[in-house]
Structure formats: structure tokens, C-alpha cells
Amino acid sequence: MVTAIHTVTHQLGSLLINAIDDGGCKWWATVIEGGTSTPPPKMRRTKRAYGLGGYRARSYWDVRRFTIEGGVECPSGLVAEQQADAMRSIFTDGGQVTYTRTSRLGARFISVELYDELNVTVLPGGYAMKFQIPLEANDPRFLDSVLQTASASVAAPSTSGLDWATGGGLNWVTGGGLDWGTPTSTGVMAVVNNGNADAYPLLSIAGPMINPSVTDPATGRSVAYTGQINTGQTLVIDMSPFTRRVTVDGIDRSAALSSAQWITVPPGASRSLVFGGSGLGSATVTMRSAYL
Numbered sequence: 001m002v003t004a005i006h007t008v009t010h011q012l013g014s015l016l017i018n019a020i021d022d023g024g025c026k027w028w029a030t031v032i033e034g035g036t037s038t039p040p041p042k043m044r045r046t047k048r049a050y051g052l053g054g055y056r057a058r059s060y061w062d063v064r065r066f067t068i069e070g071g072v073e074c075p076s077g078l079v080a081e082q083q084a085d086a087m088r089s090i091f092t093d094g095g096q097v098t099y100t101r102t103s104r105l106g107a108r109f110i111s112v113e114l115y116d117e118l119n120v121t122v123l124p125g126g127y128a129m130k131f132q133i134p135l136e137a138n139d140p141r142f143l144d145s146v147l148q149t150a151s152a153s154v155a156a157p158s159t160s161g162l163d164w165a166t167g168g169g170l171n172w173v174t175g176g177g178l179d180w181g182t183p184t185s186t187g188v189m190a191v192v193n194n195g196n197a198d199a200y201p202l203l204s205i206a207g208p209m210i211n212p213s214v215t216d217p218a219t220g221r222s223v224a225y226t227g228q229i230n231t232g233q234t235l236v237i238d239m240s241p242f243t244r245r246v247t248v249d250g251i252d253r254s255a256a257l258s259s260a261q262w263i264t265v266p267p268g269a270s271r272s273l274v275f276g277g278s279g280l281g282s283a284t285v286t287m288r289s290a291y292l
Contacts, residue, residue, distance in 0.1 A: 010035075010068060011100040012112075012133070013090050017070060025074040025083055034066035035101070038292045039140040061292065064140035065115060068133045077126030084120045084129050091118065099135060100145070107145035108291060110137045139242040141197045144289040150189035151284040152275045189214075192270040195289035199265045200240035201273065202286050207233045209281035214263070215274045221261035227253070229281060239263050 006018035010029055017027045044057040074080040090097060091114050100109040115136035122129040193199040205212045207229035214237075215222040229235050229248065238245045239262045246254040265271050265287065275283040 008101065008103045011098075011102070012068075013097050015087065015090065017068065021083075023074065023079050023083070025072050025079060027070065027072050029068055029070040031069040032066065033069070034064075035068065037066075039064040061140050064110070064137040066135055068135065069131070071128060071130045073128045075127075077122075080122055080127055080129055084122055087120050087131060088118060099137075101142070108142040109145060110142050111139060112137045139240075141195075141290040141292060144195065144291070146288065148191050148287050148289075149284060150191060150273075151282060152187050152189045153282045154187055154275060154277055154279065187275045189273045189275060189283065189285045190270065191265060191273070191285060191287045193265040193267060193287070193289050195291040196267045197290040197292045198267065199287055199290040200238075201263055201265065201271075202239065203235075203237040204284045204286075205229060205235040205237075205275075205277075205281060206283075207231050207235075207279065207281045209235075209277050209279040212275070212277035212279075212281065212283065213259070214283065214285070215276065216263045216271055217274060218271060219263075221263050222259045223257065223261060223263060224259040225253075225256055226258040227256045229279075 002016050002019050002021050004016070004019045005026070006028070009019055010017040010032070015027075017029050020026050039061045041059045042062045043059050045054045047054045072080065072083060074083060094113075096111040096113045098109050099112045100107055102108075112135040114134060116134040118134070119132040120129060121131075191199075191201060203214055203223070205225075208231045209229040211224065211226055212229065212235065213222055213224035223237055223239070225235060225237070225246070233249055235253070236245065236247050241262070244262070246252065246257060263271070263273065267290075273285060
């Protein structure tokens with residue numbers, strides 16, 4: 001069983017650094033260059049041709065780059081060489097890998113890929129090696145490992161409350177008095193971003209539904225879909241600009257959006273999203289707090 005040996009651990013795929021693995025190898029990180037810094041800003045400015053200084057526009061964060069350097073001690077030279085091969089194979093398919101940093105604040109993760117060569121060297125004697133892993137993340141935000149989930153059906157009035165037909169009506173004897181009942185659904189889904197960067201909801205709508213929508217009353221922004229979602233079908237609307245998609249059972253339906261005012265939850269903010277439409281379907285929103 002893999003055993004952590006430090007309060008802060010770093011995981012790339014199945015590889016856990018600052019831990020002892022199943023083969024008895026001790027992995028540690030000596031330097032995390034840029035791993036706890038913010039990504040660099042992308043400055044947007046132009047020179048004033050006939051005056052002092054320049055003109056600026058809003059700047060945004062650039063991609064995040066950081067490097068993990070460290071070493072490994074293994075019980076034998078054979079195991080060290082096997083682990084070196086395993087490390088080189090992490091990025092062989094050319095895709096992204098999940099990097100997770102765990103500390104006293106909990107676990108946060110980000111999708112990364114190599115931006116330069118992965119350096120792995122087995123040291124003389126063969127029982128130890130050192131490594132240098134240069135990583136890049138196009139989405140520079142770390143996401144919380146805690147996935148928030150909230151569900152709702154379309155807002156509907158109460159089916160209980162005052163009942164004159166069966167003789168319910170007013171009941172002062174038992175202290176009931178007026179009772180209008182409670183709504184069967186408010187259509188509201190609440191999420192909160194505890195982080196310091198923008199977070200983006202992902203919405204899943206299960207049929208049967210006609211013309212479903214979700215609205216953020218705080219900003220008035222709305223995402224609306226024109227069409228029918230049948231029983232057994234699921235409409236997925238991903239608000240993130242890094243993974244944005246609109247699909248029904250995996251088939252792209254972006255053209256069916258009648259409103260594409262993508263909803264963002266700012267740092268430290270909460271939002272009560274309102275689900276609307278016609279039908280008996282339901283909506284589920286999921287979101288993770290985001291950090292820089």
C-alpha cells in the first residue's frame with residue numbers, strides 16, 4: 001500500500017510523490033518551481049504614440065507552468081530501473097494527466113501535460129534516481145476535489161394546503177389554521193464557489209423536457225435550449241470555457257441553444273440557479289470551487 005511521508009503530496013496519474021510506493025521505493029520532491037505561484041498575467045497594452053505611457057485593457061491569467069524536481073530511493077537497482085521506465089510512460093499517449101496536490105487545505109487538481117523533456121536519470125550505483133518533470137496547464141485553475149451537486153425539477157405549486165372538497169379547510173380546533181402547504185419544487189439549485197478564481201457549473205437535464213433553461217437571477221444571465229429531451233435522454237451543458245459543450249446523449253447540439261449567456265460563479269460567491277421549462281424532467285448542477 002502506498003504510504004505518504006509528508007503533509008504535502010503530489011500525484012501524477014498513479015504516481016504519488018512524497019510517499020513510499022508498493023515496491024518499497026521512497027519518492028520525494030525537492031523543488032516545486034512555480035507550483036504554488038499564480039500563473040503569469042497576460043498584459044494587454046499599446047503604446048501612446050504621442051504622449052506619456054500607454055493604453056491598457058484588462059489583463060488575464062496566462063497558462064500555468066511549473067516543474068517538479070525530486071528523487072527516488074529503491075530497494076534494488078532492478079526496481080529503480082523499472083520505476084524509471086514507469087515514469088517515462090506517464091505521458092506517452094500525448095494527452096493530459098491529472099495532477100493532484102494534497103495539503104492541509106485538502107486535495108486540489110489540475111489537468112497538465114509536458115511542455116519540455118521529462119528528465120529521468122538512474123544514479124551511479126543503480127538504487128536511486130532523480131527526475132525533473134516540466135508541466136503546463138492550459139486551464140490554470142486548481143479545482144477542489146469536493147464536487148458540489150444540487151438537483152431540482154421545474155417549479156411547481158403545492159398539491160396540499162387548504163382542502164375544501166374533502167372537508168379539510170380551516171381547522172382552528174387542532175391549531176392548524178390556514179395552511180397553504182409547501183411547493184412541490186422551487187426549481188432552485190444552489191452552488192457556492194469557496195475559491196479565489198471563477199468557477200463554472202455543469203448542467204445535466206434528464207427528460208422528458210421541452211425547452212429547458214437555467215437562469216442566474218443575480219446577473220440575469222440565462223442558458224436556454226430549444227427542443228425536446230425525451231425520456232431516457234440527457235442534455236449536458238458545460239459552462240466552462242475550457243471544456244464547453246452542449247450535447248444530448250453525447251451528440252453535439254450547440255446549435256439548439258436559443259440563449260448562450262454562459263453562467264460564471266465568481267470567487268467567494270454563491271448562486272441560486274433557477275431551472276425552467278415544460279415537462280416532468282429534472283436538472284442536476286455540479287461544480288467545483290476553483291483556485292489560482
